[in-house]
Amino acid sequence: MNLWTLAVADLRRYRLSNSLHLLLMALGVALITALLLLASQIAGRFARDAAGVDLVVGAKGSPLQLILSTVYHLDIPTGNIPLDEARRWAANPMVASATPISLGDNARGYRIVGTTPAMLERYGARFASGRIWQAPMEAVVGADVARDGFRQDARFAGSHGLTAGGHVHADHPYRVVGVLAPTHTVLDRLILTSLDSVWAIHADHDDHDDDAPDDGYHADQEITALLLRYRSPIAAISLPRMINMQSKLQAASPAFETARLMQLLGLGFTTLKALAGVLLLTAALSIFIALYTALEPRRYELAVLRSLGLSRGRLVVLLWLQALVLSGAGTLLGVLLGHFAIALLGALSPQASGIRLSGTIAVAPELGLLALPLLVGTLAAALPAWRAYRSDPATTLADG
Amino acid sequence: MLSLQAIRHRYDDRTAARVEVLDLAAGEPALLLGPSGSGKTTLLHIAAGLLRPSEGLVRIGGQSLTALDDIALDRFRGRHVGIVFQRLHLIGSLTVLQNLLAAQYGAGLPVDIGHGRATLAALGIEAQADVLPARLSQGQAQRAAVARATVNRPQLIVADEPTASLDDRNADAVLNLLQAHARACEAALLIATHDARAKACIKRQITLEASA
Ligand SMILES: Nc1ncnc2c1ncn2[C@@H]1O[C@H](COP(=O)(O)OP(=O)(O)OP(=O)(O)O)[C@@H](O)[C@H]1O
Ligand SMILES: [Mg+2]
Numbered sequence: 001m002n003l004w005t006l007a008v009a010d011l012r013r014y015r016l017s018n019s020l021h022l023l024l025m026a027l028g029v030a031l032i033t034a035l036l037l038l039a040s041q042i043a044g045r046f047a048r049d050a051a052g053v054d055l056v057v058g059a060k061g062s063p064l065q066l067i068l069s070t071v072y073h074l075d076i077p078t079g080n081i082p083l084d085e086a087r088r089w090a091a092n093p094m095v096a097s098a099t100p101i102s103l104g105d106n107a108r109g110y111r112i113v114g115t116t117p118a119m120l121e122r123y124g125a126r127f128a129s130g131r132i133w134q135a136p137m138e139a140v141v142g143a144d145v146a147r148d149g150f151r152q153d154a155r156f157a158g159s160h161g162l163t164a165g166g167h168v169h170a171d172h173p174y175r176v177v178g179v180l181a182p183t184h185t186v187l188d189r190l191i192l193t194s195l196d197s198v199w200a201i202h203a204d205h206d207d208h209d210d211d212a213p214d215d216g217y218h219a220d221q222e223i224t225a226l227l228l229r230y231r232s233p234i235a236a237i238s239l240p241r242m243i244n245m246q247s248k249l250q251a252a253s254p255a256f257e258t259a260r261l262m263q264l265l266g267l268g269f270t271t272l273k274a275l276a277g278v279l280l281l282t283a284a285l286s287i288f289i290a291l292y293t294a295l296e297p298r299r300y301e302l303a304v305l306r307s308l309g310l311s312r313g314r315l316v317v318l319l320w321l322q323a324l325v326l327s328g329a330g331t332l333l334g335v336l337l338g339h340f341a342i343a344l345l346g347a348l349s350p351q352a353s354g355i356r357l358s359g360t361i362a363v364a365p366e367l368g369l370l371a372l373p374l375l376v377g378t379l380a381a382a383l384p385a386w387r388a389y390r391s392d393p394a395t396t397l398a399d400g
Numbered sequence: 401m402l403s404l405q406a407i408r409h410r411y412d413d414r415t416a417a418r419v420e421v422l423d424l425a426a427g428e429p430a431l432l433l434g435p436s437g438s439g440k441t442t443l444l445h446i447a448a449g450l451l452r453p454s455e456g457l458v459r460i461g462g463q464s465l466t467a468l469d470d471i472a473l474d475r476f477r478g479r480h481v482g483i484v485f486q487r488l489h490l491i492g493s494l495t496v497l498q499n500l501l502a503a504q505y506g507a508g509l510p511v512d513i514g515h516g517r518a519t520l521a522a523l524g525i526e527a528q529a530d531v532l533p534a535r536l537s538q539g540q541a542q543r544a545a546v547a548r549a550t551v552n553r554p555q556l557i558v559a560d561e562p563t564a565s566l567d568d569r570n571a572d573a574v575l576n577l578l579q580a581h582a583r584a585c586e587a588a589l590l591i592a593t594h595d596a597r598a599k600a601c602i603k604r605q606i607t608l609e610a611s612a
Contacts, residue, residue: 001505010493307478308502309503397445398445
């Protein structure tokens with residue numbers, strides 16, 4: 001028998017209404033938790049997808065579109081650029097490494113990306129089976145793609161466009177020669193092949209010249225974009241400006257564009273955070289009302305506790321403890337609900353959508369939520385506790 | 401055991417209770433009589449240390465209550481005074497036994513379940529130990545209230561109108577119970593009442609005059 005027993009026994013007595021107050025608290029916390037998880041997982045995913053890319057050189061157009069299409073594989077590209085010109089920039093002394101990519105086809109919605117092995121190194125990808133492409137029409141598939149039916153040694157045809165349903169290049173089937181281990185990046189959802197494969201298919205459409213040598217290329221050959229890595233941070237100052245001024249190409253920085261995008265998204269997050277704040281305030285108010293209205297029917301019991309020897313201070317602690325139990329349990333339930341909601345979202349979101357959500361990852365700001373019950377509980381208990389402190393047991397007990 | 405001297409209590413300049421001298425020995429029962437509004441409840445609360453009088457001295461077992469600060473007074477009351485309320489006021493969220501343990505806890509005594517059960521057994525309600533008060537019959541609830549008031553073996557037991565709403569048989573039973581347990585604890589027993597049935601069985605009577 002102690003204050004804790006007294007507090008819990010009383011809460012249990014009105015368990016239905018107390019559960020409702022607790023649930024209200026849980027909903028506010030769940031919303032905040034879900035937002036924190038979403039924000040951190042989206043940001044984390046964006047950062048991982050753009051790993052090792054300081055600058056993207058592509059066709060003129062929206063810089064955000066260029067980044068989304070070539071780094072995150074979400075949008076359609078702004079156009080193509082001549083290979084010679086791309087090579088010129090790749091050879092620039094300020095550039096440490098360059099990865100060309102060529103988009104245009106898909107297989108059942110998975111983008112086929114013509115590129116070089118540098119693309120795999122960029123993500124530190126390892127092979128689950130097989131090897132890298134060595135000849136045209138050999139493909140390496142990401143982990144998610146492989147799981148969706150593109151097994152080792154499977155054959156498949158690409159179709160035109162970046163979404164399923166375009167013209168099928170049935171006469172040029174690919175063969176899966178390698179499957180990558182999961183990287184938890186966009187790479188898991190891509191089909192990679194040599195630039196030659198992409199050129200071969202499209203050249204074939206024009207002049208049936210599909211015997212292009214491995215390292216030779218035609219003057220009119222094009223790629224979609226070049227992903228650059230700077231040799232030193234100084235390059236960030238001059239290289240983008242040089243490219244934008246001296247060529248018909250466009251240079252865009254993933255870091256800058258995603259920051260812009262997050263800012264746009266952030267506006268939505270702020271609104272949702274305000275909503276969660278209102279929910280929490282409602283929860284605090286609800287716990288306050290619970291404690292305050294309970295004071296009236298409980299006033300005899302509180303006076304009796306005084307008569308049994310409890311000091312005013314201990315009544316204050318008793319009420320505070322009850323508010324903490326309600327808000328603490330509400331917070332705990334809310335955090336669990338938030339994780340569950342994200343896990344559910346991750347499980348239900350279609351395979352094609354970019355971000356794989358996980359409910360089992362906790363983020364640091366959630367620790368801040370631990371302070372929440374203290375704040376909400378103290379806020380809710382303040383006035384009831386003050387009234388209990390002030391009330392005189394003799395007066396209460398005299399009329400009953 | 402209980403000693404009141406020159407007690408006055410005023411609410412807004414109106415004297416609500418006054419008594420010159422009242423001494424009760426250990427185990428001695430007494431009735432506090434007087435018409436409605438004469439200050440019986442007020443005096444009972446003063447004797448129990450629930451209320452500090454405007455003037456006068458209260459001693460329980462030699463301890464002057466005036467000398468205690470608020471927290472010490474709370475603790476002293478929990479430890480040495482047992483109170484039986486007219487409407488009993490058992491704590492509804494606790495079982496009968498837990499009500500007794502709450503009294504031990506409030507007094508700052510070690511919580512002793514064995515002693516709690518023994519106290520219930522002495523009152524013949526050990527079978528109801530783990531039952532919530534709402535489940536008790538009127539007679540059982542009264543026994544539980546007496547058990548809670550006596551579990552710490554207090555020096556003073558006070559009871560305010562313990563028989564007011566009871567039939568003759570129950571009124572008799574409660575009065576006997578209170579006297580028996582006060583004697584067993586060697587506690588002074590002070591009962592405020594205007595019930596004629598009480599007057600018949602307790603000889604020591606203090607009558608308050610209606611205040612002006
Ligand atoms: N908290 C209070 N504030 C102001 N006056 C009070 C308070 N408590 C009691 N009184 C007054 O003090 C006087 C004595 O009250 P008390 O309750 O002690 O009488 P009582 O003898 O117990 O009456 P009853 O037999 O009706 O219970 C009454 O006039 C009452 O109105
Ligand atoms: Mg009275």
